[in-house]
Structures are given as C-alpha cells and as structure tokens.
Amino acid sequence: MIPYGRQSISDADIAAVEEVLRSDWITQGPSIDRFEQALAAYVGAQHGVAVANATAALHIACLALGVGEGSRVWTSPNTFLASANCALYCGASVDFVDIDPATYNMSTAALAAKLEQAKAAGTLPDVVIPVHFAGQSCDMEAIGALARDYGFRVIEDASHAVGADYRGGKVGNCRHSDLTVFSFHPVKxxxxxxGGMLMTNSADLHRSLQRLRSHGMVRDPAMQQEQGAWIYEQQELGFNYRITDIQAALGLSQLTRLDAFIARRRELAARYDRLLAGLPLAIPYQADYGVSSWHLYPIWIDEEKAGRSRRGVFDALRASGIGVNVHYIPVPNQPYYQRLGFVPGQFPQAERYYNGAISLPMYYSLTDAEQDQVVAAVRQALGQ
Structure with missing residues (x-):
C-alpha cells in the first residue's frame, strides 16, 4: 500500500534523539528553546512556543486572546475538527465561513459579506481562524485588513503549511495575524x-502562551510573590501541554531538511499536474500570492464528466493499493455540530468540494515510480 502521507526519519534524526536520551534532559530541556528559536527565525517571527500538539496550540491561542464564555469564533468548514473545537473548549460559540471554490481556503469575499451582516446584527466575531488548507496560504493580507476594519483577532491555522511562502515571506511570520499554529504530526x-508550535510577534502573547502550556505557572522571580529557588507559582489556570526535549531534538533535526522536504513536494505536485492533465478531475489551484508547501495533493472528481462517483474512484484506488484519503468532511456536517444547530446546505462550497475530494499520496520519499503507479491507478479508476 502506498500511503497518502509518511514521515521521513534519517540517521541524523535518530542520532539527535539518542543524544538527548543520553543527556540529563529528556523532558523540559535546552532542545525546546533551540527548536523554538530556530523555527521562529526560519519563518521570520519574533517568538515560538512549542507544545504537545497543534490542538493544544489552538486551544491556548484562543485563551491567550481572551476567548471565553460569550466570545464568537469563526473558522473554515474545510478543516480538521480541532480548528473549531478549540473555541468550544473555551466556552465560546463557533461559526464558519464558506470556502473559495478555487483554493478551498476561507473565501475572503464570503468573510467580508458575513462580517457586514454580523456588524448590522451586533454579532461580530472576536477571533477568526483561517486555515491554510493543503499547504496553501489563505490571502492573509486581505484577512488582516478585514481584522483591522472590524476589530477581530486572527489565529492562522497553518497546520498544513510550515515552509509555505506568502507574498515574499514565510507563512508563520504573523505579519497579518496575532498568532500562527503549526502541526508536527507524522503525516505533516x-x-x-x-507536537505543535505557535508563532507570534507579541511579547505579551509569548509570555501568556508559555504560562498556559505549563499549568499557568511562573518561575521567574520578578513575577513571583514569594522568593526561593524552589518556588513555582500558578498565576492562572493552565494546562500540561508541554512538548519534550526528545521531540524537540527530532524537530530541530528535521528542520535542517525542511527546505529539501518542501522542494521535493513541489516537484511531486508539478509532476502530478502534468500527469493528470486531461482527466475528468480538477487539480489543485494555486493562487499567485504564494507557493504551497504541499502537505496534501487533493484532486476533485468531476462525477458528471467522469461518469463515476467519488466513492467508486476512492474504493478502486484503495483496492489497487493506493492509500488515498479524503480531507475533509465539513465540520458543520459532523453529528456533534449538527446538534449545535448547523444543517446541511449552509456552506455549499465546502460541501461541493467534499463530495468530490480525494487526497493522493504526497510525501518526501514518494518516488517517481510510485507516483507513476498512483497516476496509472487513477486513470484506471476513471476508465481512461
């Protein structure tokens, strides 16, 4: 089976982890600081805060921005559950902004229209969480301008987009947002x-995030009421969302190959574009304001032209040993969210995309021969 995603672990990665395992620090040690500083420097942000996973990052990002009971958070329906769940964890309400039918990212036109309606109704959001789907950045300059006009804060969910480029900079530099979240799950x-990491250019947010990931504690004497080498003070309600030195060492080692990872993914994406041309499907559209890091390569099956259903194509590919997947079932269509009051048809572009979507294998170690096998299976599944 050729999977849709797979990690790439080198001997250098293993050696970096082994070095930490043989050191005095395996949990909260110096590798974490080095990893945070190195990735922040790579993307051009002032501060990084490493955490246990991207869901934890989204949760404390919301808390750091003051999301709580009575707050309103908007995100994309075309995302993993965590992009919306993080607001519910804080007691906030959640709503969604439909996607652009070309990029599959949050539509800035739909966002602007929804904001105007919310302004008239007195229900403007406190926070908007645009999601950089498949590795392509949302149009953050436009979203940032809307944030200034309407007074909301912005968390970029860049779980798919470490290494992506946007308007001459790296995704994660927070030029148009308060915070950016990355994910380091094995398929990323x-x-x-x-693991995950938050980026910010705010010193205040940086300090808040550091407390929130570690039980709300501080050990800085300048911030403590009582002095002593043993003193730790809980100053707010936080969580055990810490990453370990073991994980950070792996991340640091992986970071040395990030540019190579991205280059190969872009090469594979360009090759898919060529090999799939002329088939009854849509290849991923790329906006001219950035370059995707290609976490996913999602195709869209045109069932009318293909004469085949998405389910039929998906099942045929799986039967051929191609481990395709689907990203994503629209969050508002999930049973839990339906019980919150969302109904089918509210976000038609996200539903349309979902009904034809298939994610093809995309990872650094995918060979040209394996990619040829994937494309041959797609052609066969489409009867071409």
Whole structure:
C-alpha cells in the first residue's frame, strides 16, 4: 500500500534523539528553546512556543486572546475538527465561513459579506481562524485588513503549511495575524512524532502562551510573590501541554531538511499536474500570492464528466493499493455540530468540494515510480 502521507526519519534524526536520551534532559530541556528559536527565525517571527500538539496550540491561542464564555469564533468548514473545537473548549460559540471554490481556503469575499451582516446584527466575531488548507496560504493580507476594519483577532491555522511562502515571506511570520499554529504530526511536512508550535510577534502573547502550556505557572522571580529557588507559582489556570526535549531534538533535526522536504513536494505536485492533465478531475489551484508547501495533493472528481462517483474512484484506488484519503468532511456536517444547530446546505462550497475530494499520496520519499503507479491507478479508476 502506498500511503497518502509518511514521515521521513534519517540517521541524523535518530542520532539527535539518542543524544538527548543520553543527556540529563529528556523532558523540559535546552532542545525546546533551540527548536523554538530556530523555527521562529526560519519563518521570520519574533517568538515560538512549542507544545504537545497543534490542538493544544489552538486551544491556548484562543485563551491567550481572551476567548471565553460569550466570545464568537469563526473558522473554515474545510478543516480538521480541532480548528473549531478549540473555541468550544473555551466556552465560546463557533461559526464558519464558506470556502473559495478555487483554493478551498476561507473565501475572503464570503468573510467580508458575513462580517457586514454580523456588524448590522451586533454579532461580530472576536477571533477568526483561517486555515491554510493543503499547504496553501489563505490571502492573509486581505484577512488582516478585514481584522483591522472590524476589530477581530486572527489565529492562522497553518497546520498544513510550515515552509509555505506568502507574498515574499514565510507563512508563520504573523505579519497579518496575532498568532500562527503549526502541526508536527507524522503525516505533516516536519514531524516531532506529536507536537505543535505557535508563532507570534507579541511579547505579551509569548509570555501568556508559555504560562498556559505549563499549568499557568511562573518561575521567574520578578513575577513571583514569594522568593526561593524552589518556588513555582500558578498565576492562572493552565494546562500540561508541554512538548519534550526528545521531540524537540527530532524537530530541530528535521528542520535542517525542511527546505529539501518542501522542494521535493513541489516537484511531486508539478509532476502530478502534468500527469493528470486531461482527466475528468480538477487539480489543485494555486493562487499567485504564494507557493504551497504541499502537505496534501487533493484532486476533485468531476462525477458528471467522469461518469463515476467519488466513492467508486476512492474504493478502486484503495483496492489497487493506493492509500488515498479524503480531507475533509465539513465540520458543520459532523453529528456533534449538527446538534449545535448547523444543517446541511449552509456552506455549499465546502460541501461541493467534499463530495468530490480525494487526497493522493504526497510525501518526501514518494518516488517517481510510485507516483507513476498512483497516476496509472487513477486513470484506471476513471476508465481512461
């Protein structure tokens, strides 16, 4: 089976982890600081805060921005559950902004229209979480301008997009947002096993995030009421969302190959574009304001032209040993969210995309021969 995603672990990665395992620090040690500083420097942000996973990052990002009971958070329906769940964890309400039918990212036109309606109704969001689907950035300059006009804060969910480019900079530099979240799950571009990181240019948010990931504690004497080498003070309600030195060492090692990971993914994406041309499907559209890091390569099956259903194509590919997947079932269509009041048809572009979507294998170690096998299976499944 050729999987849709796979990590790439080198001997250097293993050696980096082994070095930490043989050191005095395996949990909260110096590798974490080095990893945070190195990735922040790579993307051009002032601060990084490493955490246990991207869901934890989204949760404390919301908390750091003051999301709580009575707050309103908007995100994309075309995303994993965590992009919306993070607001519910804080007691906030959640709503969605439909996607652009070309990029599959949050539509800036739909966002602007929804904001105007919310302004008239007195229900503007406190926070908007655009999601950089498949590795392509949302149009953050436009979203940032809307944030200034309507007074909301912005968390970029860049779980798919470490290494992506946007308007001459790296995704994660927070030029148009308060915070950016990355994921390091094994199917992502860079892995720490499990893990995530937040980026920000705000010193205040940086300090808040550091407290929130570690039980709300501080050990800085300048911030403590009582002095002593043993003193730790809980100053707010936080969580045990810490990453380990073991994971950070792996992330640091992986970071040295991030540019190579991205280059190969872009090469594979360009090759898919060529090999799939002329088939009754849509290849991923790329906006001219950036370059995707290609966490996913999602095709869209045109059932009318193909004379085949998405389910039929998906099942045929799986039967051929191609481990395709589907990203994503629209979050508002999930049973839990239906019980919150969302109904089918509210976000038609996200539903249309979902009904034809298939994610093809995309990872650094995918060979040209394996990719040829994937494309041959797609042609066969489409009867071409």
């Amino acid at each position: 571009i860079l892995t720490t096993g499990e």
